[in-house]
Each structure stands twice: as structure tokens, then as C-alpha cells.
Amino acid sequence: MRLAIEKIFLLGFAAAIFLGCSGCDSSRSFQGPFQLRSLLMSNEGDLTGRKLEFQVRTTLGDPVPWALLSLNWEDGGRITFQTNQDGALSLSFEKDILEHSVTVEVEKRTNVVVNVIW
Amino acid sequence: MDTKTVMKPFFHQNNRSTVALLCLLAALTSSCHREIVFGKEKDLTEDLHHRLIARLWRPNEDPMILVAYRAEEPMRDIPIRLTWEQGRFSVWPGDNGLVVFYMDDEASYGHLIAQCEEPYSIAVQFRSVYGHPIR
Numbered sequence: 001m002r003l004a005i006e007k008i009f010l011l012g013f014a015a016a017i018f019l020g021c022s023g024c025d026s027s028r029s030f031q032g033p034f035q036l037r038s039l040l041m042s043n044e045g046d047l048t049g050r051k052l053e054f055q056v057r058t059t060l061g062d063p064v065p066w067a068l069l070s071l072n073w074e075d076g077g078r079i080t081f082q083t084n085q086d087g088a089l090s091l092s093f094e095k096d097i098l099e100h101s102v103t104v105e106v107e108k109r110t111n112v113v114v115n116v117i118w
Numbered sequence: 119m120d121t122k123t124v125m126k127p128f129f130h131q132n133n134r135s136t137v138a139l140l141c142l143l144a145a146l147t148s149s150c151h152r153e154i155v156f157g158k159e160k161d162l163t164e165d166l167h168h169r170l171i172a173r174l175w176r177p178n179e180d181p182m183i184l185v186a187y188r189a190e191e192p193m194r195d196i197p198i199r200l201t202w203e204q205g206r207f208s209v210w211p212g213d214n215g216l217v218v219f220y221m222d223d224e225a226s227y228g229h230l231i232a233q234c235e236e237p238y239s240i241a242v243q244f245r246s247v248y249g250h251p252i253r
Contacts, residue, residue: 066251073204077224084212097205
């Protein structure tokens with residue numbers, strides 16, 4: 001009996017560790033430009049330092065290959081990244097980015113959705 | 119008087135949970151909290167300087183391509199960190215090992231610093247024949 005309880009405890013603990021390491025993927029979707037700060041400080045907690053995958057999709061859910069994802073700083077400056085063939089780009093942001101107002105948007109495309117997964 | 123030494127096995131039933139717990143915690147801390155040591159800084163504005171003056175590189179239109187490499191092999195899983203006065207962030211290369219991006223005037227002159235973790239290096243590529251997309 002004691003051994004069985006021990007095994008259950010160990011299995012449960014291992015499962016918790018596995019889930020903690022591999023992560024239960026969370027995501028948010030945005031249609032149109034959105035504030036980076038609202039994403040990073042979302043209800044799920046502080047996402048600075050986390051690897052975020054931005055996926056550019058059509059409204060039907062198809063990937064937009066080689067899409068152009070822009071970071072626009074309100075104080076000035078724009079950097080536009082090309083996604084991969086699957087419309088995906090991985091970024092992570094450090095805390096000091098929160099001191100600036102940054103808008104994320106997809107260039108040269110309308111009717112697209114940006115899914116952010118972490 | 120006889121003395122009897124009883125050797126208690128380390129992996130005793132009572133210790134199993136503790137040992138397993140310690141192993142799992144060690145694995146967790148080693149895999150999830152790896153501190154990255156960044157290597158040499160590359161100032162992108164300095165790299166662009168002559169091209170900008172000679173108008174061989176046009177902000178917003180011409181791509182900048184960064185590659186993290188080691189022994190001439192592009193690395194696909196090594197993020198490149200970009201730092202400027204507007205904040206710091208890292209970007210992962212695409213399947214081709216390239217980070218392709220475009221900068222406006224302010225970013226082009228903004229002295230963005232590119233770095234990747236040691237012992238990898240960063241190369242800047244300028245494509246003489248280009249167009250969107252850069253594959």
C-alpha cells in the first residue's frame with residue numbers, strides 16, 4: 001500500500017515537472033495592430049524573457065509565408081522582421097522594452113491574424 | 119563483546135522519494151535556468167555607415183541579414199540579441215539560419231547592437247540581388 005502511494009506521488013510529481021518544463025502552451029490572437037506591452041503584461045502574467053512565437057495567419061487560419069512583422073516604437077524607429085515559410089517568427093523581450101510604447105503589426109497585408117504562442 | 123555493523127542501503131525504500139525529488143529538481147534547475155553569456159558586440163550602424171552614405175543601402179527597402187555561426191556553419195537555434203536605446207530583445211533565425219529584417223531611418227542610425235551567445239559569432243550579409251522574400 002505504502003509503495004503504491006509512493007509510486008503515485010512520484011508519477012504525479014514527474015508529470016508536474018514535465019508540464020512545468022515543456023509548458024502548457026498558451027496563446028493570444030490579435031487582428032490588426034496591437035500594443036506589445038498589453039501582450040507582455042497580459043492576464044497570464046509577465047511574459048518578458050519568455051520565447052514568444054508570432055504566427056501570421058489568414059483569417060481562415062492558413063499560414064502567411066515570409067510575412068513582414070513590424071515593431072513600431074512610438075518614440076521613433078521601426079524594425080520589420082521577415083517570418084519563415086510558415087509565417088512564424090520567435091522573439092523574446094527584456095524588461096526594459098516595457099518602458100517604451102511599441103506597436104506590433106503585419107506590413108503589406110490586411111485580413112491577417114497574429115497568433116502569439118508561449 | 120561483539121559489535122554488529124548494519125549497513126543501511128542508500129537507495130532504501132524510505133529514501134526513494136527524496137532521491138527522486140532531488141534528481142528532478144536538479145534536472146529542472148539545470149534545464150530551465152541557463153544563464154546566457156553574450157559574445158562580442160556588433161554595431162549595425164557602423165557596419166552600414168559607408169553604405170548609407172553612398173546610398174548603397176536604403177532604409178525601409180533593403181534588408182539586413184544576420185547569421186549566427188560557428189565554424190562557418192549557420193546556427194538555426196541560436197537567438198540574436200538586439201540592443202538599442204529603445205529596449206532589448208532577441209530574435210531566432212528562420213529555418214535557413216537567417217534573421218532578415220528591415221529598418222527605417224531612425225533604426226538604421228540608432229546604433230543597434232547585435233550579439234549572440236558565446237562561442238558563436240555574428241555575420242552581416244548584404245545581398246546584391248534581393249527581393250522579398252529573402253530565402
